[in-house]
Each structure stands twice: as structure tokens, then as C-alpha cells.
Amino acid sequence: MKTVSEIKFEKIIKDGFHEILKPLGFKKKANNFYLKLDSVGQIINVQKNAFGNKDSISFTINTGIFVPEYWLAFYNYSDKGLPGYPTEPECLIRERIGSLRNQHDTWYHIKERTDEHYLIAEMRKNLTEFILPYFNRLDSTEKMLQELDKADMIMTPFGKLIVYGELKQFDKAKREYKGLLNNKTSPDFLMKVREYGQKYGLDK
Template sequence: MDEIRMQDYLKQLIKENISPIMKAAGFKKSSNNFYKDLGDIGWCFGVQSSSWNTIDDVEFTFNTAIFVPALYKILIEEKIPMFPKEYQGIYRRSISKLLNEDEKWYRLRTISEYNGLKSIVEMHIQEFILPRLKEITDINALLEGITQSKYDENPICIAILQKMIGKQIESEKILKQLYLQNESLKYRDFVLEISSKINIEIL
């Protein structure tokens, strides 16, 4: 089989097996990315193709994230994207992490593998991807998820989120620690800049 045909199988899998589930859950689609806007936050889901794909061997995986428009605007200082992608969010989790596997890639080399993958990807989306996203309904739930997670999150993001829900003292404590414990003048200036943007004094 040539590469075009295998890529077509992936496109068909997205169109016939993945998109219907995501659209039924309220997601909009752009290329291989899906997004659901909840207001203060949004759910991101993306199908990532491997950069190592060959003529007869196509691999892909799933990534998720939570997009917070106000957080993005503070950190990136750019116009909020019309269709946020997974890499623009926080609380990013791949299907590998959700399945507790070292590295999970779905593989397409034959029609037989394609047919076998249909039910697998549907099950993984319905039983792992969507339930995980549905746990995060607002910024409070996002912070709770971050707190309970075994994976680290950018403390700057946590401080900003704390301020967003009125936890001024907690936010101030994080920013002060970051400022005092880091010797990089450039990073300290960045912490001061963020503190100023969210109206917190740390000096």
C-alpha cells in the first residue's frame, strides 16, 4: 500500500469513527483538532500523526488539554485564537498518560489493522478521553485536577488561575516563592511582570 492510501485510511477513521463521537459531545472540528467552548475554559482534543510515518507505516496518537482564554491572554499577549489547539492549553494529557502507558501510538499498516482500530479508538475516546475532559467544567475544577495530578503544571499558570477564582493569598505565595527561589534575573522580571498584570504585589 502506498502512503497516500494509508493516510486516507486515517482520514476515514477520523471522519467515520472519531468525528461523530466528538460532534455528538458538542465539539467543533478543524482539520484533526476538536474544541468545545465552555466559556471560561474550553476542551481541546487533537489527533497527532507521527513525524516518523513511512510509506507503509502510519502512526497516530491522541492529545487533550484545557484552554483558558484569560490565562492565554495574560501569558502569550496575543489575540485569543478562533480555534484553540491542544498545544495552546494547559493540563495537557496524552492518551498514553490516561491509559498509564509509557507511549501509546495507534498503528495503521494494513486494512486488517484499520478494521481492528475502529472499535479501539472509539472505546478509548468514550471511556478515557471524554470522561477525563468532562471532569473539568470550570477553573475551580481545573485547579482541583491539577492539585490531584501526579504530573507537574507550570506554577505561573497555577498562580494566575488562583487569582482568577479570588484566592489572592495563595496566588501571592506562589509568585513570591518563584521570585525568591530563582536566581535568574530574566525569570524574576517575568514573575514581576505577571504579578503586575494580575494586580499582585510581591515586593
Template sequence: MLKTEVQTQFGQLVSEVIWPEFKARNYRKTGNNFRIYHSDGWGKILNIQKSAYRDRNEISFTINTGLYLVKADTMFEEPRAAKFLEPDCLVRNRIGRLNGSNHDLWYDLNELTPALLIQQQVLDDVKGFVLPYLDKIDSVDDIVQQILRERLPKSRQAIQAVFNYGYTQEALNWVEEEIATTIYRTWRQELEDLRKSFK
């Protein structure tokens, strides 16, 4: 089936506008995913997610990022490692969080939108928010430090990862802070179980 004009414009946006910025940083491209993985068990990814609620003549999409830690990859029995995807990442952020608006930002391509305008908007957002965020992550420690600084994601998996990567006191402190402030019984029980497992 021949591609529509909108589908062609989207393909050009991914391959000719966004991809060169990541290619220059040694990422690898698989479809709409740009990924870099380091052999010591961490990685970064950009995912361009298309909405399922549009058609061939109208494409709505957003930008997702992920920071991957192989020791925190529990989606499958065997971690995906070099083939990880954005949902496998412990730390996940969309463009609407990275740009500070905290709104779920989607871009719309259709027969009426000026393609060059959308391309420029996306490129500006990638250069202004996405790349500065991803470029400052250069090690496992950078990812763990970000988790500790932001206390996000607030999950057992994140606290366990902090502990597993050698930040034992920081993980215990986080558990104690959560126990002291939570109003949720199930979260408290989970935290208490986690605290016991650390001893």
C-alpha cells in the same frame, strides 16, 4: 492524488470511530480537531496528531487534549477564543499521561496492521481515558481547580491565570511554595517578580 488504503483507514478512524463520541457531546470538528468553546471564555479540545516522520503508507499518530482559558491565551495579540487550537491551551495532556503510563503513546497504521484492531484500541482509550477526563471539566473553575490540584503546568502563565480568575490567595501560596523549593535562580527571580505584581 488518490488516497492510499492506510490514509483511507486513518480518515475512517477519525470521522467514523472517534468523531461520533464527540459529536454527541456538541463538539465541533475542524480537520483532526474536535473542539467545544463556551462564551464565558473556556473550552476543551481533542487533537489527533500525525507524525511527520511517516509516509502515505504508514501513519503514526497520537491523541492530544487541551483545556483552554481565554485569559491565559497569550500566543497572539488577540486570543483565538472560539477558534483556539491545542497549542493555545494552558493545560495540555497526551493520551500517554491520561492512561497513567506516562509514556508517549503513538498508534501505528500501516499495510500490515489490522485496521479494526487499531480502531478498537483507539476507541477503548478514548472512552476509557480521554472522555472521562474531558467530561468532568464543565467550567472555568473546574480548569483552575485542576491546575491548583496538580500544580501543572508549572509556569508563570498558569500561576498568573489562577490569580486572574480570582484565586488570589491560592496563587500567592503557590508562588511561595515554589520560591521555597526551587533550586533554579531564573525561576526564583520570575516568581519573585510575579509575587510583586500580585500586590
């Protein structure tokens, strides 16, 4: 039998997220929402705190921009092709709601006495005022590249290098390559950087 907190959490997912995202074309899977566009994908992940329990649930919101070229170069270990429903950790660009709101890491809390209607309204505000406008700035390969050029975003250390290389933006790839080589980090890291440099012909 579900607890009051679990029922409230499910209502927040349904009324705070699904009702807005479904008409926009987002597909729901568990507590994830995915929209496949022509050249990129957009993911919203509602992440529960692993240390919570059935009566005390905490959650935050993760967002991701899925770039097929990056995934195929970095994650396609078994050559299975693109996933039908990618996950947020596999995305090139990842941001949490706290960052999008320009505030500290933000978590929301549900207990038996929590007013779920307040949290539903807050989730709708998160979507309409922060997440969806952010997604609109990143809804194509061209926009994604523009954002990469000007922003310091959360991604793997090789993210920009791989995307620039895969999309044949070789001047930008070379700049990123030189920057990574100058980081003076571990030998394994530098060896990986040089492997990408060879793959994209950046040593010439």
C-alpha cells in the same frame, strides 16, 4: 492518489473520533476537535508522527483544557481577543492519551495490512473510558481550579500563577509565587516571576 494507509487513517478519524464527538458538540478542524463550554474549552488533537510517511503512519492523541483568562494573559500578544478555534499547545492543562491511561507514551501505527477496525474500536474506547470522563472533571472554571489545587499537571511554569492571579485567587497565587521564586533557576525566569508578582500584587 491517497495510499491505503492514508485512507485507513481518515476512516479512523471519522469513525473513531468524529462520530462520537460531533453529537457532543465538538467542532472538527483538520485532525482537531474543539468544544467551547461556558467558561473553558476542551480540545482533542490527533498528532501524526513527523517521521512517518504515506505508507507508515503513526499517531497519538493530545488533549487540552483551554482557559480564556490564561490565554488572554499569556498569549494575547497582538490584543486580537480570544481565538475562535484555539490549538492544543495554547491550553493551560495538557495531557496525552498514555498519561490518561496511566501507561507509557502511547502511539498507534497504521500500515497497509493494519486492521483499521481494531484501531477504530480502540479510539472509541480512548474517548468513552478515558478522555471524556477526564473532560467531565474539568468542564467548568470551578472544577478546573479544584483540579489545579490537587494535581501536578502538565503546563507552563507560570500556568498556575497566572490562572490564580487572573481569577483573583490571591492566597493560592502567593503560594505559587513563593514556590517559583524558590526554584533558584535562571535570572530571566526569576525576573518573569517577579513581573507576575507585581501584576497581581503578590509582593505586599
